[in-house]
Amino acid sequence: MLTVYNTLTRRKEAFVPLNPENVRMYVCGMTVYDYCHLGHARVLVVFDMMARWLRQHGHPLTYVRNITDIDDKIIARANENGESIGELTARFIAAMNEDADALGVLRPDVEPKATEYIPQMIAMIEDLIGKGKAYAAENGDVYYAVREFAAYGQLSGKSLDDLRAGERVEVDGHKRDPLDFVLWKAAKAGEPAWPSPWGNGRPGWHIECSAMGGDVFGASFDIHGGGADLQFPHHENEIAQSCGVYGGCGCHHDAGKPVESHVKYWLHNGFIRVDGEKMSKSLGNFFTIRDVLQQYDAEVVRFFILRAHYRSPLNYSDVHLDDAKNALTRLYNTLHNIPAADFDLNTQSNDYTKRFYAAMDDDFGTVEAVAVLFELANEANKQQSAELSGCLKALGGVLGLLQREAQAFLQGGAAADGLSNTAIEALIAERKQARADKNWAESDRIRDLLAAAGIVLRDGADGTTWTRN
Template identity: 45%
Template sequence: MGTMDIEIKLQNTKTRKKEVFEPINASDVRMYVCGPTVYDRAHLGNARPVVVFDVLYRLLREVYGAGKVTYARNFTDVDDKINARAAASGRPIGEITAETTQWFLDDMGELGALQPNHMPRATEYIPQMVAMIDDLIAKGHAYAAEGHVLFAVDSWKESYGKLSGRSVDDMIAGARVEVAPYKKNPMDFVLWKPSTDDLPGWDSPWGRGRPGWHIECSAMSYELLGETFDIHGGGNDLMFPHHENEIAQSCCANGDDSFARYWLHNEMLQVEGKKMSKSLGNFFTVRDLLDQGYPGEVIRLVFLQTHYRKPMDWTDKKAKEAEATLRKWRALTAGIEPASSAAAAVLAALADDLNTAGVIAELHRLAAAGDAAGLLASANLLGLLTDEMGAWAAGPSMDLSGYEESLFKARQKAMETKEFSEVDRLKAALIEAGLEVRMSKAGVELVPGAGFNPAKLEGL
C-alpha cells in the first residue's frame, strides 16, 4: 500500500533548505546511512541516527510502499580502532567485529529499529574500493605516493567544502590535518594506506594495504544503490570530513555532480544536560540502559520527543515520563484492532521533516479523545505500541502476590519480635527491583514503577 499523495519535505544540508522530496524513481526509493565502526558496544549517541533514519525509512515505506524502498547502512569492520582493540585484547579481528556487529543489531532491534535491506561490511567490498581508487587515479583526481594513494583536493577545489560550508583555504588554516611528506596539499586525504604484516591487508596495485575511511561508503553506495540515489544520512559529526570526502570521491568517479540528492544530518545527544563522556561518568551504552531496566520502547519514545535536528538530552526524568505515557497508551489500546492507517495529522507532522515531537503531541490528542484504534495505527507507524516492543509492559502484570504475602508475614512477625532487619532487607530488594512498596495495616501492595526489572526479584 502507498499513500503517494503525501508531500514529504526534508531539510537538505546540501542546499540548506527544506525541500519537497521528489525521488529519482518512485518505485525504487534509495537511502544510504553511515553505520557504526564495530569495535565495542554502541553508545547512546550511536543509537540516535539509527532511530532517526528508521523513522524516515518507515515513512518512505508508508508513502511509496514497503517493497519500493531500499535502505543500506554499512558496518565499518576495517579500522585502526578495531586493530588497536585486537592488539590490546589478543583476540582475532574477525572475532571482535563479528561479535560487535551482532551486539549492534541486537541492541538496535531492542529500540524497535527495522533492519535495513542491505548491511554491507567494508571488508566484503575491498575489490570495489580498489577499482574506484584506480579510476580516480586514471581521471587525475588521485595520486599514489609511498604506498599510499591520496585524493587530490585541488582537482575538485571548486566544489570541495560545499556541504559543510567551508572553503579549502579556511579548512587548511583551521584543520587538524595529518601532515605527511608525500601529500601535495595538506587537505589531500587517504584513499589507501600500506599495512604492516600484523595488520589486515589486501593486495592492490599500490602494494599490500587497506582502504582509508571514506572510500568504503562511496564504493558500497555505488555498488548497492547506483551512482545517483535519493537520500544520504548520518550524524552531523560526519559532515566533515567524512561526507565531504565521500561527495568528492563519488562525484569525481562519476564524472559529474551526481551522488546523493538529499543530505540529512541529525544533531548530537547529551546526557542530563552535558556532553556524554567517560570522565563525567555519564557515558552509557544502549545495553547499559537496557540492563538497568529501561525498556527499549521507552528509550525510543524519549528519542522521538526531540526533533532530529536539535540536540537531544537524555534524562532520567524524561524516561520515567515516557514509561508512564506508554503504560497509559498500552492500557488504552489493549485488545484493540488498529485503524486502517495512521491519523492524517500524524502523517502530516511526520512528512514535515520528521517532526516527531509534533507526532507525539498528536498521539496524546488521540489518546485524550479516546481514539484507541487511531492511536494504535499512528503509534505503530513510529515503531511504538507494537507487539514485539511490548514484553516489558506485560512483565509488570506478573503475579506479585507471593512477594506481597512474604513481606506482610515478615512485617507481622517483626511487630511481635521487634526485629525488623528481614523486613528492611525484603523491602530494599523490592525497591531495588523497581517496585513501589505500599504497606498498611490491611496488607502490602507492590506497584511496578519506571525501570521495573523482574529479573532482580529472582532468589528473593
C-alpha cells in the same frame, strides 16, 4: 507531500525520488570494535523511523546501512584483546544486532561490510588516479587531491582556504597539499593487508562508503544519512570521491547555482549530549545501549529518542528517561483500559491521522506526531472509544511504538525494591486470601507494601490486575 531538510542546500525540499519505483537510502552504520552507545542508538532509531515512514508513504524503499569492519580502532582493539579482527568484529556485529532488535529497529535490506568491497574500492581509486583526482605517494599511500574538486566544502559550508588555515589539517610530508586525504594506506607490520596496484595495504575510511554505495545503488541515489559528526570530513570526502568517479549529478539548485553531489538529499541527525557535550567514546561520557537497557525498557528508550526532532540535540539524563517512561505509560494505560479495535490507516482516516501525517511529512516531525498521540489518547479515554484506541495503536505502530500487549508493558521493568513479577503475584494471592478472610488490615498492609514498591492494583469483577508505576 513529504519535505526533508537537505543538509547540502540548507533548506527543506519536497521529496521527489530519482526513481519512484525504487527509492534508495544509504546510511553510515557502525564501526564495530565496541558496544554501541546511546548516540548510535539515535542513528539506528532515527533512520529506522524514516524508513518506516517512507514505506508508509508507499515508496518502494531499499535501505542500506553499512558496517565498517576494518580501521585503526578495530586493529588496535583486536591486538589489545589478543583476538583476531574477524572474531572481534563478528562479536560486536552480533551485539549491535541484539541492541537494534531490542530497540525495535528493523533490519536494513542490505548491510554491506567494508572488507567485502575491497576490489570495488581499489577500482574506484584507480579511476580517480586515471582522472587526475588522486595520486600515489612514495610511501605507498594513495591520496585524493582535494584541490581537484572545486566544490569541496559545499556540504559543510567550509572554504578551501579556511580549511587550509585551520588546525584540523593534518601535517603529512607525503601529501602534495595538507588538505588531501588518504584513499589507500600502505601495509604496516602486524596489520591486515590486501594486494593492490600500489602494494599491499588497506583502504582509508572515506572510500568505503563511496565504493559500497556506488556498487549497491550506482552513480546516484536519493538519500544519504548519518550522524551530524559525519558531515565533515567523512561525507564531504565521500562527495568528492564519488563525483570524481561519476561526475556531479547537478540535481540541486541553490539560488540558481548547481550543487555537485551523487546524492540528492543529505540527512543528518543531531547529537545526544551529556552535560552539554556530545556523547562519544573519545570523550568517555558515553552510556552503552545495553547499560541503559538494564535500567529502562527498550521501548522507553526508543520513545525518548523519537519524542525529539531528529535534527535537534537530545539531552541524556535519568530525569528525561524517567519522564519518557511516564509518558509512554500514559499511552499504554489508554490501550489497557480501552481495548483497541482494528484501525486500518490505508482505508480509515480522521482528524488525528491527518494531523499525524502532516507532522511526519514536515521533515519527519515526530515531536508534533507524538503530541497527536497524546491528544488521541485523551479523547479515547474521554469517549471510551475502541476505535480511537485502535487509531492510537495504529499510528504508534508507524513509529515502531505501542505494539505490545498493554499489560505486558505495564508490568515490565524493575521495581524500586527489586520485586519480581512472581513475588508480586504471590503478594496479590495473599491479599486475595486476606480479603476472603475479611482480614482488612492485612489486605491494606499488602496493598500499601505493593504501592510503596511502585505497584498499582486495580480490583475488578474479573479479579485484581496490576501495573508498575
